[in-house]
Amino acid sequence: MVNTNRMAEIGLLIGEPARAAMLDALMDGRALTAGELAGVAGVTPQTASGHLARMTEANLLAVERQGRHRYHRLASAEVADLIESVARIAAVTLPETRRPVTGPRDARMRLARTCYDHLAGGLGVAVTDALVARGVIVFDDGAGIVAPDGLDRLAALGIAVETAAGRTARPLCRPCLDWSERRPHLAGRLGAAVCRHFFDRHWVTRIGGSRALSITPKGRQALRDRFGIAEIG
Amino acid sequence: MVNTNRMAEIGLLIGEPARAAMLDALMDGRALTAGELAGVAGVTPQTASGHLARMTEANLLAVERQGRHRYHRLASAEVADLIESVARIAAVTLPETRRPVTGPRDARMRLARTCYDHLAGGLGVAVTDALVARGVIVFDDGAGIVAPDGLDRLAALGIAVETAAGRTARPLCRPCLDWSERRPHLAGRLGAAVCRHFFDRHWVTRIGGSRALSITPKGRQALRDRFGIAEIG
DNA sequence: CGGATGCTTCGGCCCCGGCCGTAGCGTCCG
DNA sequence: CGGACGCTACGGCCGGGGCCGAAGCATCCG
Numbered sequence: 400m401v402n403t404n405r406m407a408e409i410g411l412l413i414g415e416p417a418r419a420a421m422l423d424a425l426m427d428g429r430a431l432t433a434g435e436l437a438g439v440a441g442v443t444p445q446t447a448s449g450h451l452a453r454m455t456e457a458n459l460l461a462v463e464r465q466g467r468h469r470y471h472r473l474a475s476a477e478v479a480d481l482i483e484s485v486a487r488i489a490a491v492t493l494p495e496t497r498r499p500v501t502g503p504r505d506a507r508m509r510l511a512r513t514c515y516d517h518l519a520g521g522l523g524v525a526v527t528d529a530l531v532a533r534g535v536i537v538f539d540d541g542a543g544i545v546a547p548d549g550l551d552r553l554a555a556l557g558i559a560v561e562t563a564a565g566r567t568a569r570p571l572c573r574p575c576l577d578w579s580e581r582r583p584h585l586a587g588r589l590g591a592a593v594c595r596h597f598f599d600r601h602w603v604t605r606i607g608g609s610r611a612l613s614i615t616p617k618g619r620q621a622l623r624d625r626f627g628i629a630e631i632g
Numbered sequence: 633m634v635n636t637n638r639m640a641e642i643g644l645l646i647g648e649p650a651r652a653a654m655l656d657a658l659m660d661g662r663a664l665t666a667g668e669l670a671g672v673a674g675v676t677p678q679t680a681s682g683h684l685a686r687m688t689e690a691n692l693l694a695v696e697r698q699g700r701h702r703y704h705r706l707a708s709a710e711v712a713d714l715i716e717s718v719a720r721i722a723a724v725t726l727p728e729t730r731r732p733v734t735g736p737r738d739a740r741m742r743l744a745r746t747c748y749d750h751l752a753g754g755l756g757v758a759v760t761d762a763l764v765a766r767g768v769i770v771f772d773d774g775a776g777i778v779a780p781d782g783l784d785r786l787a788a789l790g791i792a793v794e795t796a797a798g799r800t801a802r803p804l805c806r807p808c809l810d811w812s813e814r815r816p817h818l819a820g821r822l823g824a825a826v827c828r829h830f831f832d833r834h835w836v837t838r839i840g841g842s843r844a845l846s847i848t849p850k851g852r853q854a855l856r857d858r859f860g861i862a863e864i865g
Numbered sequence: 866c867g868g869a870t871g872c873t874t875c876g877g878c879c880c881c882g883g884c885c886g887t888a889g890c891g892t893c894c895g
Numbered sequence: 896c897g898g899a900c901g902c903t904a905c906g907g908c909c910g911g912g913g914c915c916g917a918a919g920c921a922t923c924c925g
Contacts, residue, residue, distance in 0.1 A: 885907095
């Protein structure tokens with residue numbers, strides 16, 4: 400009884416179109432201002448402000464002040480996990496009466512996007528598969544571990560994984576079930592490192608201010624040469 | 633935009649105390665009648681009926697008719713995952729202003745409970761750790777795979793894992809982050825098999841109609857003799 | 866067949882909470 | 896220092912939805 404009320408609070412916070420849109424927008428792991436989030440959600444700043452205050456109060460969001468701006472971000476990777484779970488269910492359990500109405504925007508999201516701080520969509524799954532094929536990580540039915548020499552081999556590729564810090568360290572290698580592909584992609588510290596690498600080398604760039612990613616020509620070549628990925632989808 | 637509205641619908645369904653209580657009650661993987669769920673949620677049958685209809689319509693629940701009874705259960709393991717995610721956040725992000733108010737009921741849940749169709753809580757984590765220690769499965773920072781001879785060794789213990797069926801088969805071995813222990817316990821088909829084994833041998837019994845489990849004397853002995861688990865918590 | 870039981874549908878009450886306009890507070894800039 | 900800007904607080908409107916009582920169906924049982 401104690402927990403279900405709290406669960407309902409969490410659900411209620413997600414269960415409002417404007418808030419859901421804001422949370423979704425924050426799934427790219429960046430911190431956005433209240434104004435930007437108001438735009439994303441299609442409400443006025445004062446309305447957005449109220450929503451943000453409630454979500455911050457509930458520890459779903461964290462806020463950092465910088466001058467006259469306030470940057471809002473997801474409070475933790477666990478919250479990102481939660482949102483991803485909801486998105487997964489949303490994609491899977493659609494009542495058949497309503498068709499998804501997949502537009503070009505949606506297609507781009509499916510091709511490549513960020514999921515908090517790692518790669519997702521077709522790109523994320525393809526890169527994960529490539530690492531599995533090369534034996535850097537081993538996947539088995541939706542769960543994976545890093546090979547003994549995995550980190551060294553990644554380092555050889557120029558990908559440095561940050562070392563664990565403290566007892567509450569994030570997992571090194573964690574599977575994250577992709578809502579569009581319905582197959583696991585790479586998350587955890589390793590997933591974040593790979594994603595960072597892709598951005599640093601300009602292999603991918605953000606499309607507009609969204610989570611969707613565009614793969615640059617340079618990126619396509621790198622995928623082909625270094626990961627043996629010729630096509631994504 | 634297309635997805636966030638659907639996400640909000642999902643959130644809204646969870647975001648209501650009565651519905652959250654019902655979903656939580658169904659987390660034990662059993663199918664319950666509308667009347668039982670009404671009791672759990674503390675509402676009248678007609679109110680519960682409305683809630684159940686909405687959740688079924690949204691494909692969160694599935695219902696099976698049997699005579700004049702209608703048995704409601706979670707629609708899929710993915711929904712169970714979602715609820716577990718919410719519970720995890722609920723346990724972790726409690727605003728400090730409010731104390732958890734942990735009663736004896738809560739203590740029992742933390743000690744041992746079912747999570748959909750596998751073991752969770754202190755018991756679930758302990759059994760998972762034991763399997764890891766014995767090398768049946770390998771865990772690495774929150775993700776695991778089955779050893780090559782893992783299934784054979786489980787079979788030797790009398791635990792039979794059902795074979796995968798079809799393309800949409802459930803994962804064999806999947807980590808599920810325990811909301812009370814904040815460490816992974818064993819899920820997937822393997823987790824279900826272990827849980828079933830515990831029930832079949834009467835090593836555990838349900839406390840009342842809840843998800844909480846009581847470990848029988850026979851169970852304690854089996855844990856000690858077969859898994860090397862002397863104490864749980 | 867008639868009553869009990871389990872569940873759903875309908876109708877009406879009422880409150881919660883989203884929305885915006887207006888106003889107020891802090892921060893940056895010329 | 897005054898104005899622009901970003902954000903928050905307050906008040907009022909209003910619609911969605913939770914709740915129950917009463918009534919309606921279906922199923923089982925004697």
